[in-house]
Every structure is written in structure tokens, then in C-alpha cells.
Amino acid sequence: MKYYSAAHIHDGRDWVADPELVLAFDEDNIFTGYVSRSGLEPDQVQELDGILCPGFVNAHCHLELSHTKGMIPEHTGLVTFLGKVVFNRAADEQSKLHAIEIAMAALEASGCIAVGDIANTEDLLHLRLQGNMHVHTFVETMGFIPQTATQRMAFPEQVHRSYAAQTSHPKGYVLRQSIVPHAPYSVSDKLFELIDDFEPGSLLSIHNEETPAENQYFIEKTGEMKELYKTLNIDDTYFQPSGKTSLQTYLPYIKQPHDLLLVHNTCITNEDLAYLDQYNGNVSLCLCPNANWYIERALPDIPAMMASGHNICLGTDSLASNHDLNIYGEIQKIKEHYPQIALSELLSWATMGGARALQLDHIIGSFEPGKRPGLVQIHEEVSKRIM
Ligand SMILES: [Zn+2]
DSSP states (O other): OEEEEEEEEBOSSSBOOOTTEEEEEOTTOOEEEEEEGGGSOGGGEEEEEEEEEOOEEEEEEOGGGGGGTTTSOSSOOHHHHHHHHHHHOOOOHHHHHHHHHHHHHHHHHTTEEEEEEEESSSTTTTHHHHSSSEEEEEEEEOBOOGGGHHHHHHHHHHHHHHHHTOOOOTTOOOEEEEEEEOOGGGBOHHHHHHHHHHSTTOOEEEEESOSHHHHHHHHHSOSHHHHHHHHTTOOOTTOOOOSSOHHHHHGGGOOSOOOEEEEEOTTOOHHHHHHGGGOSSOEEEEEOHHHHHHHHSOOOOHHHHHHHTOEEEEOOOOTTSOSOOOHHHHHHHHHHHOTTSOHHHHHHIIIIIHHHHTTOTTTSSSOOTTOOOOOEEEETTEEEEOO
16 A cells, blocks of 8 residues: 655545645555554554645647647637637648657656547557546547548548557556547538537537637638638638627537547637536536637636536647646646635636546546546645656
């Protein structure tokens, strides 16, 4: 058995009130329960400084963009940013894979035990077997012209097949995959339909309401997004503005029961949050504050999301729009802008909230007997995964 203690223990939902309690893990890192310090010899317990909590979940990342670190300037706005990501995607295979390996190591070292990773390629296929974390690969689709929808599904289906062929991880971590829409403005209603039918019940993720231009386009078909299509030579004449936000326009396209991970939500409205109550599945709201700040110099209305009662989790997005892939860095960013939100709440989003969002809460996210939740130490504003 292994016993750990610290001045503050967070169990994934809240602080552990009794300072006498020590965390007990078996040799396979399975949490067996809390033990009273009085029943143990002092040298049996590893006393650590700071805070202990379960492993972090990074619910939204793009590891395959790791080579773009530092390439895109800050505060360009999303529309310009997207153009630059497309331009910077190309790189030689070796340096791309090397950048991913470094990013995965940093992710793990800073506390992560599970990642929701967006994939447009098979770059992570072998690397996810080497990591020490659960991986849900979200294979992304894009295509705003309805006529090309079937054609646009072909490559993601092939990528999905390759990931799905990996049935197990050598160290027992969970590996999953699902096909998902990139964003409301890059996926036609027809492509939404194909994604919806591809695997009923699969976990969907989507970049949601990341920029004001997105809702402006859906409501009245004007603004920067309209200009972007013109620049990219995309003929959007078929598209009729719905007079509604993007979320309220595309949500009815999803008819099968899918749990949903809405990422960013920088411009989500109170009406949208209320609209989500009628959705036929669990909804998680993923915050990526450092990326929002990097691209738009804006943060979502987090108190409104909290008031909505939906599950909240955290993500880093990619190194194209973040200085590192560190969930504790996201917590610090939220604290800076919303000092009224308690650290206990933020830690629960980083752990249990993320585990729920990635449908992994039966094995990670909290200190509950039988789970293998990992262990993170936070000391002097630095987080470290120690199990
Ligand atoms: Zn993203």
C-alpha cells in the first residue's frame, strides 16, 4: 500500500475536511479509501507540500498542432487565426511527431491523466499508445457545402477506422474515438446528419460560439465569417440565415442520442444555456480561457455557465493558441479574471468535470474506492502528476 497526505486534499468534488485523513492506494495505483493517520507509522505516509487532487482531464486539445507553438501572433481574432492555422499545418512528419511527443510529456508532467484530443490526421495513432493517459480522439470533419458532405466524411471515416483498430493500451489506459463536427460555421446541415448517424450514442464535441462573427453569420449572414467564405472561394449562397444563434440553429440537426461537449462558448448567451436544457443527452461546457485570451482577448461568461447547472470542464486547446498545455494554467487564468470563483470549484472542473465530459468518471476524476484516479500535487502554483 502507498499512503499520501498534504495540508489540503481535494477529492475531485470538494476539499476533504478532516486533516487526519490520508489517501491510500494499492500497488496498481487503485485508490482504496481514506485511512486515519493515527493508525499508520509516520514513515508509511508520504507527506507532500501544498494540495493533492486526482489527475487532471484536458477535455479539449489538438496535439497534432504542437509544432505550431509560437507561430501565430496573439489577438488576431478567430477568423484571421483560422487562416493562419491552415497555412501553418504543413511541416515535415519527423518534426511534427517530435513536437507531439514533447507536448504529451509536458501534458502528463503537469498533471494530466486523460485528454480529449482533436484529430484531423493519424499523427497520434502510435503516440497515443506510448502516453500514460486515457485518450478520447475526436476525429474532426469539416465541409460547409452540403453537396460535398458524403465526400467530406470519407477521410474522417478512414482515420476513425485506424484509431478504432487500436483496441487496447499496453498500460491499460482507455483509448476511444468518435467522429465530430469541427464548428457550426464549417459543417453543413447535411454533414451534421451524416455525423449524427455515423455512430448513434457516440460522444460529440464541437467548437461552439467561439467568436461574435459566428452568431452574426447565423443570425443575419453578415460580417467577418461571410467575408472569410468569400476569401476561401466557398459559395455559401445556399445558406439562409436562421435569425438564431449558431447553437440554436444546429442543435436540432442532432437527432440521435449523443452526449455533447461544447468547447469555448465565448459568446454563449443565457438563452442558449436555457435552450440546452431540452437537449436529448448530457451536455458539458468546456472552458479554454488561455486560448480565448490568446485569440480574442475575451473570456466567456463563466458565472452564467455555472448558474445554468451544466457540467463544466477545462481544456487547453492547441499550442497554436496557448503557451503550454497545462490545465493548472487554465485554472490560474480563470482565477485572474473571476477571483470570486472558489479554487475548490475550479479543481472540480479540472478533475471530475472533465472525467464526466469524457465519459471516464467510472475510473478517474475523484478519490473513490476502486477508481485509478491518478494523483496531482500543486505546490507554489506549479502542478505535477505524481501518480
Ligand atoms: Zn480547438
